[in-house]
Amino acid sequence: DAGVIQSPRHEVTEMGQEVTLRCKPISGHNSLFWYRQTMMRGLELLIYFNNNVPIDDSGMPEDRFSAKMPNASFSTLKIQPSEPRDSAVYFCASTGHYGQPQHFGDGTRLSIL
Amino acid sequence: RKEVEQDPGPFNVPEGATVAFNCTYSNSASQSFFWYRQDCRKEPKLLMSVYSSGNEDGRFTAQLNRASQYISLLIRDSKLSDSATYLCVVNPYFGAGTRLTVKP
Numbered sequence: 001d002a003g004v005i006q007s008p009r010h011e012v013t014e015m016g017q018e019v020t021l022r023c024k025p026i027s028g029h030n031s032l033f034w035y036r037q038t039m040m041r042g043l044e045l046l047i048y049f050n051n052n053v054p055i056d057d058s059g060m061p062e063d064r065f066s067a068k069m070p071n072a073s074f075s076t077l078k079i080q081p082s083e084p085r086d087s088a089v090y091f092c093a094s095t096g097h098y099g100q101p102q103h104f105g106d107g108t109r110l111s112i113l
Numbered sequence: 114r115k116e117v118e119q120d121p122g123p124f125n126v127p128e129g130a131t132v133a134f135n136c137t138y139s140n141s142a143s144q145s146f147f148w149y150r151q152d153c154r155k156e157p158k159l160l161m162s163v164y165s166s167g168n169e170d171g172r173f174t175a176q177l178n179r180a181s182q183y184i185s186l187l188i189r190d191s192k193l194s195d196s197a198t199y200l201c202v203v204n205p206y207f208g209a210g211t212r213l214t215v216k217p
Contacts, residue, residue: 035207042208043207045206048205099144100145101159102159102205104156104157107156
């Protein structure tokens with residue numbers, strides 16, 4: 001079975017550019033999570049969705065970040081405009097029901113120059 | 114205040130040693146607890162769930178103390194292949210991770 005699929009795997013772009021990260025959760029999973037991982041701050045929860053509805057976005061750093069889940073099989077995390085401090089690994093994870101263990105994608109390594 | 118506090122280590126132990134990791138959490142209403150393992154430049158992967166009664170999986174034992182709001186992971190007879198970062202999870206929040214290196 002396919003796991004959580006994230007794209008792109010790597011992205012390098014200049015500050016000020018718009019960045020869009022994509023995630024396809026495991027089919028049938030109802031909860032989707034976006035995390036950001038850095039050496040300094042560890043794995044931070046940015047936002048999570050239940051049944052495509054954002055439940056908690058308190059971890060979203062600022063208005064430059066936005067996330068959507070238009071349907072059960074697709075989610076995006078957008079940064080506009082991007083800044084060097086946004087450089088991190090961004091993980092998407094999904095689970096069948098909130099409370100069950102999460103399955104992670106391979107992550108997107110983002111570098112903002 | 115962080116939702117989950119975890120000692121970042123690092124822990125450097127010889128093969129065969131027993132090592133324990135602990136995490137504390139702030140939300141007493143939390144219901145789901147896990148331990149994940151993360152290898153360098155990889156995604157976190159589920160190691161085991163943590164139940165109130167405690168649970169064991171081979172050399173790994175996880176425990177939950179709801180009264181004191183902490184969870185623990187014990188690794189017995191550590192192997193070189195156990196070297197990784199171990200992350201506690203108080204769903205959906207992750208601890209900072211504890212780096213373990215097992216040496217010959």
